[in-house]
Amino acid sequence: MLSINRRFQAFLDKMNEIAVIMPKEFDSENKTFFIKIDQNHEALSIVEKIDIGKQIKYVCSLSNPLSFGKTYIISDEDGLETDLQIGAVIRSDEFDKKFYYDGNDLGANYTKEKTEWKVWAPTATIVKLRIYRSDGTQVDNFHMIRCEKGTWSITLDGDFEGYYYTFLACINLVWNEAVDPYARAVSINGEYGIIIDQSLTNVPIIIPPALNQKTDTIIYEVHVRDFSIHENSGMKNKGQYDAWTELNTKNSQGDSTGISYLKELGVTHIELLPVNDFEEVDEQKPFEAYNWGYNPLHYFAPEGSYSAAPENPYKRIIELKTLIQSLHKQNLRVIIDVVFNHVYSKENSSFEKLLPGYYFRHDENGMPSNGTGVGNDLASERLMVKKFIADCVKYWMNEFDIDGFRFDLMGILDVKTMNEVQKEVLQIKEDAILLGEGWDLLTPLPYVEKAIIPNAHKLPTISFFNDQFRDVIKGSTFSVHDRGFVYENLDTLEQMKALITGSPTMFHEPHQSINYVESHDNHTMWDRFLTFADAESEEIRKARHRLATSIVLLSQGIPFLHGGQEFFRTKNGVENSYNSPDEINHLNWDERSKQKENVEYIKGLIKLRKLHGGFRLSSQELINKHVYFNDYPHLLSYEIENVGAYGPWERLVVIHHPHCNKSYQFKLPGNKGWKQIVSPSSILLDQPIDVDNKIEIREIGTYVFCKN
Numbered sequence: 001m002l003s004i005n006r007r008f009q010a011f012l013d014k015m016n017e018i019a020v021i022m023p024k025e026f027d028s029e030n031k032t033f034f035i036k037i038d039q040n041h042e043a044l045s046i047v048e049k050i051d052i053g054k055q056i057k058y059v060c061s062l063s064n065p066l067s068f069g070k071t072y073i074i075s076d077e078d079g080l081e082t083d084l085q086i087g088a089v090i091r092s093d094e095f096d097k098k099f100y101y102d103g104n105d106l107g108a109n110y111t112k113e114k115t116e117w118k119v120w121a122p123t124a125t126i127v128k129l130r131i132y133r134s135d136g137t138q139v140d141n142f143h144m145i146r147c148e149k150g151t152w153s154i155t156l157d158g159d160f161e162g163y164y165y166t167f168l169a170c171i172n173l174v175w176n177e178a179v180d181p182y183a184r185a186v187s188i189n190g191e192y193g194i195i196i197d198q199s200l201t202n203v204p205i206i207i208p209p210a211l212n213q214k215t216d217t218i219i220y221e222v223h224v225r226d227f228s229i230h231e232n233s234g235m236k237n238k239g240q241y242d243a244w245t246e247l248n249t250k251n252s253q254g255d256s257t258g259i260s261y262l263k264e265l266g267v268t269h270i271e272l273l274p275v276n277d278f279e280e281v282d283e284q285k286p287f288e289a290y291n292w293g294y295n296p297l298h299y300f301a302p303e304g305s306y307s308a309a310p311e312n313p314y315k316r317i318i319e320l321k322t323l324i325q326s327l328h329k330q331n332l333r334v335i336i337d338v339v340f341n342h343v344y345s346k347e348n349s350s351f352e353k354l355l356p357g358y359y360f361r362h363d364e365n366g367m368p369s370n371g372t373g374v375g376n377d378l379a380s381e382r383l384m385v386k387k388f389i390a391d392c393v394k395y396w397m398n399e400f401d402i403d404g405f406r407f408d409l410m411g412i413l414d415v416k417t418m419n420e421v422q423k424e425v426l427q428i429k430e431d432a433i434l435l436g437e438g439w440d441l442l443t444p445l446p447y448v449e450k451a452i453i454p455n456a457h458k459l460p461t462i463s464f465f466n467d468q469f470r471d472v473i474k475g476s477t478f479s480v481h482d483r484g485f486v487y488e489n490l491d492t493l494e495q496m497k498a499l500i501t502g503s504p505t506m507f508h509e510p511h512q513s514i515n516y517v518e519s520h521d522n523h524t525m526w527d528r529f530l531t532f533a534d535a536e537s538e539e540i541r542k543a544r545h546r547l548a549t550s551i552v553l554l555s556q557g558i559p560f561l562h563g564g565q566e567f568f569r570t571k572n573g574v575e576n577s578y579n580s581p582d583e584i585n586h587l588n589w590d591e592r593s594k595q596k597e598n599v600e601y602i603k604g605l606i607k608l609r610k611l612h613g614g615f616r617l618s619s620q621e622l623i624n625k626h627v628y629f630n631d632y633p634h635l636l637s638y639e640i641e642n643v644g645a646y647g648p649w650e651r652l653v654v655i656h657h658p659h660c661n662k663s664y665q666f667k668l669p670g671n672k673g674w675k676q677i678v679s680p681s682s683i684l685l686d687q688p689i690d691v692d693n694k695i696e697i698r699e700i701g702t703y704v705f706c707k708n
Helices: 093-099 241-245 258-265 313-329 350-354 383-400 415-428 453-458 467-474 490-500 525-532 538-554 589-594 596-611 620-626
Strands: 009-014 017-023 033-037 040-043 045-051 055-061 073-076 081-086 107-110 114-120 126-132 138-143 151-157 164-171 174-178 219-222 269-272 276-278 296-302 333-338 404-407 433-436 463-465 513-515 558-562 627-629 636-640 651-657 664-667 674-678 689-691 694-697 701-707
Touching: 017 033, 017 073, 093 383, 114 164, 126 151, 138 151, 164 350, 174 350, 241 258, 241 313, 258 313, 258 596, 269 404, 296 313, 296 383, 313 333, 313 383, 333 383, 383 415, 404 415, 415 433, 415 453, 467 490, 467 525, 467 538, 490 636, 525 538, 538 558, 538 596, 538 651, 538 701, 589 596, 596 674, 620 627, 694 701
Parallel strands: 009 081, 219 269, 219 558, 269 333, 333 404, 404 433, 433 463, 463 513, 513 558
Antiparallel strands: 009 017, 017 055, 033 040, 033 073, 045 055, 073 081, 107 114, 114 151, 126 138, 126 164, 164 174, 276 296, 627 636, 636 651, 651 701, 664 694, 674 689, 674 701
């Protein structure tokens, strides 16, 4: 094998084109290059010569396409030689189509009698399987056989359960050892893939009742560890998957915590921050560091830092499956946060080791793009990246019984991939939900192909985080001095009307709008309000906070709550707490009791939304038919009319009042018969108050009136 101390370099950049990069000292007028194919030397045609500083680039054409999986030698007229490296050809459509593999057997496929391994590495010249014992000592290397579409395979007889494994691939004369991208189980800190018998991870499945429509969804976002780590959480298995299986837990004040609390709150879906294997938390010492989990390492295997026994590959899988079914028992569905826009480290990723340059986007100069801001963008438009994403999503649904996915930085991904993923998901579970961040990020993907909010009409069954909803209501996330609606910015009234009615100028149908004012990202709403108006009284701040959350819960679309938002969650002013300690990130279960009145208020709003379908109409056509705004210059008020078929009342009036120390007269339509069911501080569903048709709106907050 040649030394990789190359005096010049040659790259296969297209199926029929080689780029030779040579120092100027070797340049000559009669430059000639040859390629050695099966002991024959074939002359290359130089079609272009480009001065690139200290080097010359020769663009050469091939008379016939080359076979992959071989090492070719390029030489010049003086006998200088180098190996032909695989270059930009791997990002060509021709390469993509030639090597697209549609099989469902990538990874390790185990039986007690034998195990078959298959990996996709089309440009490799040699691939080996390396087997380790569970103590990390190497057993042996086994040469894999090149198969169809650039796959490599080997079958070994015998029972390999519990053995560790990696792949070794030789590409461009460089050997790299990679963990299987399709590994379903990994060792501590993801150092090796592990062969497991997946039948030993089965847990009983509970199927929650199906939702009638997507707008019935109410999402509650929380981090696995944040949920239970607080000293007064009442949960024993703090920071772990198992905390989510503990029933009837209480804090020291005697109030419910844990999944019993979530059940009482009334939300329908729990959205978990990433639970696949991620970097920056040592699984052997999990409480010495903290991370949200947006540093993906292995996509098919659960994270070990939440496990009671991270060294046991079965334990973490069973624990996570049990967590999901524990929530299902409470009729709570599970959405998991997935990060298919980037990897933790491009250079060290299995993707890059098995096919350098393919899985990631590059700009027109061949440099890695960085729309994600973390150094790499996954190239979802490439066929085997698209397949990887679809395979992974299907695996989580089929194996873990997931009910939906939240796509981090979904705008990095392409429309076609997201639609194909949604199709696969709905074939498995017809009421599953896909949602994501549709931000337009600077990645070299054509604008019309990006899975972004302006292209929402191309993704009619997928939901998007509505950043306009967030910023218009509470003030821009990116300008702490921006005044939102809840801080009496009446210039937002027309925008508010659109937001409340499902944002029809942005979305095809209301279910596409994820309505929120707070999430794990950026300041919590409480911390933002403290920064914006620190001199304001706590009472007024709470009123504004309650008003914002009530708009989320009563608007058309899909409401989304950040865990702890209902008890004024604070992160002590930390805006980006992705690696802050537990005392910043934990759900503070003391506040659950201190702010019990607000918790009950939010619980009541959720109950109201679920009680009457007028707050969650399924189509824009129905919204246009039933929702009308009133012309009050200082109030945001609207009627939901002729909706007796959707709930216990024929008519509803909703008023959102953001003003401090100002009162306004409001006239309800018609004469008598109106009852108040929501005030700025109380939910009156159990004891509605009879009101005259002329009422005074004084306190900051939301008012709801009903009439048959």
